[in-house]
Amino acid sequence: MNQEATNRSSPLRILVTTPSAHPPIVQRASADLGLVIEMSALDSQEIVRRTRDDPASFDLVQLEYWMVKEVWPSGALQGIPARRLSRYDDLLPLFTEGTVDGRAVARAGTPPHSVQFVDGERGRTLGGDARDHLSLAPTICNSDTLGWLADRVPREATSWGDLLDPAFRGLVALADIPSVAIVEAALACSARSLVTYSDLGDMTRAEIDATLAVLVEARRNGQFHGLWRRYEESVAFMTSGPVALQSLWPPAASALSAQGAPLRYRPLREGARGWAGGFALAAHLAGARRDAALSYIDWYHSGWAGAYLSRQGYYSAVPITARGCLSEDEWGFWYDGACAREDVLDPTGRLMHRAGAAREGGAYGRRMGEVSCWSSRMREDPYLQQQWQALMHG
Numbered sequence: 001m002n003q004e005a006t007n008r009s010s011p012l013r014i015l016v017t018t019p020s021a022h023p024p025i026v027q028r029a030s031a032d033l034g035l036v037i038e039m040s041a042l043d044s045q046e047i048v049r050r051t052r053d054d055p056a057s058f059d060l061v062q063l064e065y066w067m068v069k070e071v072w073p074s075g076a077l078q079g080i081p082a083r084r085l086s087r088y089d090d091l092l093p094l095f096t097e098g099t100v101d102g103r104a105v106a107r108a109g110t111p112p113h114s115v116q117f118v119d120g121e122r123g124r125t126l127g128g129d130a131r132d133h134l135s136l137a138p139t140i141c142n143s144d145t146l147g148w149l150a151d152r153v154p155r156e157a158t159s160w161g162d163l164l165d166p167a168f169r170g171l172v173a174l175a176d177i178p179s180v181a182i183v184e185a186a187l188a189c190s191a192r193s194l195v196t197y198s199d200l201g202d203m204t205r206a207e208i209d210a211t212l213a214v215l216v217e218a219r220r221n222g223q224f225h226g227l228w229r230r231y232e233e234s235v236a237f238m239t240s241g242p243v244a245l246q247s248l249w250p251p252a253a254s255a256l257s258a259q260g261a262p263l264r265y266r267p268l269r270e271g272a273r274g275w276a277g278g279f280a281l282a283a284h285l286a287g288a289r290r291d292a293a294l295s296y297i298d299w300y301h302s303g304w305a306g307a308y309l310s311r312q313g314y315y316s317a318v319p320i321t322a323r324g325c326l327s328e329d330e331w332g333f334w335y336d337g338a339c340a341r342e343d344v345l346d347p348t349g350r351l352m353h354r355a356g357a358a359r360e361g362g363a364y365g366r367r368m369g370e371v372s373c374w375s376s377r378m379r380e381d382p383y384l385q386q387q388w389q390a391l392m393h394g
Helices: 003-008 024-031 043-052 063-074 158-164 178-191 205-220 231-240 250-257 288-299 304-310 317-324 328-334 364-371 380-393
Strands: 013-019 037-042 060-064 139-150 172-175 224-228 245-248 264-265 272-282 351-353 371-374
Touching: 003 205, 013 043, 013 288, 024 037, 024 288, 024 304, 043 060, 043 063, 060 063, 060 158, 060 288, 063 272, 139 250, 139 304, 139 364, 139 371, 158 178, 172 231, 178 205, 178 245, 178 272, 178 371, 178 380, 205 224, 205 250, 205 371, 205 380, 224 231, 231 245, 231 250, 250 264, 250 351, 272 288, 288 304, 304 317, 304 328
Parallel strands: 013 037, 013 060, 172 224, 172 245, 272 371
Antiparallel strands: 060 272, 139 245, 139 264, 139 272
């Protein structure tokens, strides 16, 4: 059966996390490649479970790098030959070398380069010296920080510690994703000198217990309005609820800005929480279907998708091609931190920022260079997951 017949009879099945569910990207790829594509969106916890436990149910999966250590030992995925990616040489050095503008990125947590390479197509060793195969084909990265509504907070936020400041009591929400929220909570606890950490990205059980104890006490005192798993919930918390301060993901910040909310979203004095994502190939893929999956990745790297994501505040893993699909003004605003000469629009054409605005936090090099810790899969992750559920939902 040729590839065209394969595509007609069986769609390319792609799993993504909810912030990465972009129907226009799928529609454009389908038209450009002649592929039938079926996309399913899951929250972070479920996509890890599905990848690990049911790999036959998908062909491509978009994961964040902190998830790689969790899913790779299961054998659900196969290494991607670096030289099968047509834009491999154009990838950001953040992914391949662990550098931003020639400077080493923070090592706390799971920086992308630490799990980027695997020892062969069926290899099981991550982060070794072998560089011929990738665990993920990089797609995006960003530095997440606190966002707040300027008209509903008693003062501007300057520190992760503001998550725990009584001045914001009842106005705060947290992500219900332990591997993400524990890093942000630890940044807050450290900023307020409540807990001392030997390694912020790889906590001991005692450090996990101490951090969760602070969160539980804060919850009892009414500090938090609630928890969210999907970015849409974080938007709803700010548009229809009392929440005015929380960690935000780029699509949430974009949605709030497009709605005209007086949102501030800038780096804090302790730095940002970094994260990145990419596509992985299911272990069962072979022949024409594997070729189709690799073609989709190459298309994703070719510029249109990268530009679309840039307009939401993400950084494309292949910025040189994204730049070709952005206006010079858009590139200056999103990547160089320059003041926009024209109004800044989101991917759907909605107004996000008026002409004259500059991206808070500045250029790519500054924003990604100021990451202090990456989202992390810690060695004590099973214990963290258990304690999080027991204490934050108990």
